[in-house]
Amino acid sequence: MELALSLGYTSKPFKFLDKTPRLSSKDLGFCMGLGSAFPATTRSQDKLGSHESNYQDDERRVSSDPPLQLDLLPFSPVPRGHQAPSKIRFPWLADNLVSEPGSTEAPGRGFDVNRLSMDDADEGAAISSPNSAASSFQMDFAIRGGRDRKRDLEAIDAERASSRASDDEENGLARKKLRLSKEQSAFLEESFKEHNTLNPKQKLALAKQLNLRPRQVEVWFQNRRARTKLKQTEVDCEYLKRCCETLTEENRRLQKELQDLRALKTSQPFYMQLPATTLTMCPSCERVATTTTSSSGGTTTNPSTTTTTSTTNSKPRLFPLSQGQLHPPTKLLHGSL
DNA sequence: TTCCAAGAACCCGTTACGTCA
C-alpha cells in the first residue's frame, strides 16, 4: 500500500504513479498520490536548459491517468471571457531583439509610469548568463559561438556595473515603492506565463522594454513565484481536505460493512459451510451478481441475491472481500472532488 | 582529482508603501 501526498511542488514524482493504471492484485488499498502538474524544475535544470523538456515530461506523466490526480497547472490558459493582453511581444524573441535601425523607440515603450532613467544603464546590454547559456527558450541565442559568448560575458559585466551604479544612486534615498502600471503588470504576467524564471538576457530585455530596472523585473518574478506557490499550497490544502473527508466517509462505510458482515456471520453459524460464493459482474450494466458453486460442479446464479452496490456517486464493489484484501483503489477523477 | 572561496541565482520571511472600503 503506497500513499504519497505532496503539498506544493514535487521535485520528485511518485514512481508508483507511473504504473497505477495497471494496478495488480498486490496494489491493494488506496493508491493515492497528489502530484502537481507544475514542472518539477530545479535551478540546475533551468541552467542546463532543460526546463522546457522537463515540463513536458512532467505533463506527460501526470496526464497518464494517475489514480488520484489534481491537475493544478498554474499557467492555465486565459479563461473564456478574459481577454489576454493583446499583441504582447516578448522582448527575448528574435524579432524583438532586432531593433530597427534608426528607431529610437523599442517595442512596448511608452509606459509613463515609474519611468526611470535606466536607459543609459541598460543600453546595449544583451547578455546571457554563463550559467544559462543554453536558455530554456528556444531562441536565437540557444546556439552560440565563442565570440557571441564573449560578447555576452562583457555585456554581463556592463550590466552588473550599471546595476551597481544605479544601486549606489539610490542608496541615499529611502525605499520608495513604485507601483507598476497595468500594462507593465500585464506584460510581466504574460512573460511569467511563458516562463516563470528569467535568464539575465531575458530579464534585461524585459526591463528595457518596460522601462524598469532589471532588479525590478527580478523582484517581480520572485514575488510572482511566491504568490503562485502560496496559491498552489492553498489549492492543495483544500484538495487534501476534501480527500480526507472522502476517505473518512469511505472508512466509515467500510466499517459499517464489516460490522454487517460480522453480524451476518454471527446470525448464520453455518455461513462458512456454504458453498463458495463469488461475485460476478455484468460488464454492460456493472451489476454484481452472487454466484454459488455447488458441490456437483454446476453453478447457479441466484437472482434473488443479485445485488448492486452502486450508489449515485460510487462505483459498485466488484470484488469479493477475501482475507487481507481491500477494496480496489478508488479512482478519483480529475476535478471529481 | 579534490578542495575551497567567490559569485550568482533563488527562496523565504519581513518590511514598507499604495489603495480601497
Add this chain to the structure above:
DNA sequence: AATGACGTAACGGGTTCTTGG
C-alpha cells in the same frame, strides 16, 4: 479625514549551485 485590511514592491539573510584557482 482617519483607519485598518489587503496586495505587492522591495529588502536582507540564508541556501544551493557553478566556476575558477
